[in-house]
Amino acid sequence: MLEEAATIMYPVAVRALMTALSARLKAASGVPLDLVIDLNPAIAQRIAAGEHFDVGLTNPHFVPDLIAGGFIREGSDRPFGRIPLAIARREEGSSPVARSLPEISSLIRGARSIGYTAEGTSGATYLRAIDQLGLAEPTRAKGMPMGAGNQWPR
Secondary structure: OOOEEEEEEEEHHHHHHHHHHHHHHHHOOOOEEEEEEEOOOHHHHHHHHOOOOEOOOOHHHHHHHHHHOOOOOOOOOOOOOOOOOOOOOOOOOOOOOOOOOOHHHHHHOOOOOOOOOHHHHHHHHHHHHHHHOOOHHHHHHHHEOOOOOOOOOO
16 A cells, blocks of 8 residues: 655755755655745745645745744755856857856857746846846846746747
8 A cells, every 4th residue: 555645845956956856855765756946035925825735845944933823843954955156048049157247247148048936046146146246237128037947038
């Protein structure tokens, strides 16, 4: 007889990792998995709304409020990993990686359009970084906010 499925909530940012791990987790535990993919803030909101979960992966800054609200047990949280924010460009051939602040600023200023996730953590992180670099105003008209997991228009 199969046990009840274990519900794992995880953010879009780790979809590839969880796709690779889920088969191994199921094989090792023998328990079916119910995988719930959402944006980081939505995962915290779902937990706070009382939605059932067995494992929830979200940003660390949501954890204190979830503990204070009694939605997760204090001490049950563990660091899982870090996902860096990346800036990339579409270009033929290879070119050196922009590493210095002037190179990165030049890359951003020279872009014809800039796609970023409008919701969730990475979009807010991108907008905060652009503001800190003093590039918010010069790039405002180039910005193309997109939904999580959306493909860039070709």
